[in-house]
């Protein structure tokens with residue numbers, strides 16, 4: 001049993017979609033969420049820059065006594081996971097939001113075609129392509145960078161005509177013809193999963209990333225005997241730049257009202 005908080009970080013507030021699922025599945029866990037809103041978006045930054053931010057935030061989470069680190073950002077997971085693992089003490093598990101999805105695809109889509117969409121940083125790292133090829137070379141993986149979607153969602157455009165038109169413009173791509181599943185590899189995309197499924201007339205599985213990711217975290221914490229039994233777990237949500245607009249969107253991503261606190265880190 002370990003009642004210390006799980007440290008979760010993202011470039012902004014999109015990672016709250018993962019935090020929301022974590023809180024639903026593991027309601028006794030305390031969480032310390034850090035959204036690097038001063039530096040978002042990560043998706044357009046170089047790997048070196050994202051690694052620098054990720055290490056500074058990891059250090060902050062360790063100082064706050066976190067028992068585990070969950071990198072709840074695909075752009076940071078694809079560029080910084082190894083650096084974060086190397087940075088933390090051996091007894092602090094580090095989770096990313098990509099490995100569970102690669103395991104999921106590899107186990108279910110043998111000899112099938114699967115699409116992946118995400119930011120430029122995630123798609124440019126080719127982590128999905130390379131790792132899926134290693135796990136099962138029979139899977140045909142089609143990657144596409146869909147840079148506008150995260151900011152579109154953050155601006156409040158989802159489940160309306162504008163978001164449908166943008167989604168269609170990205171997915172109307174002959175390379176996606178015949179896919180069995182689409183992996184929404186960006187923390188913001190759970191908010192448009194239904195629209196993506198509708199675009200494919202519900203003939204393509206839109207992978208439920210938050211659920212798959214959180215189940216792996218749960219399993220690992222269970223195996224390490226690190227789950228919490230706190231009756232009143234503490235939930236803290238911090239951002240590096242607090243604006244009314246982030247405060248408002250946070251509630252949409254977390255599914256309930258959250259109080260954001262500002263913490264400026266020196267990096």
Ligand code: DGL
Nearest residue numbers: 011041042043074075187
């Ligand atoms: N959180 C980022 C991700 O999952 C999307 C937003 C950004 O580019 O910072 O890739």
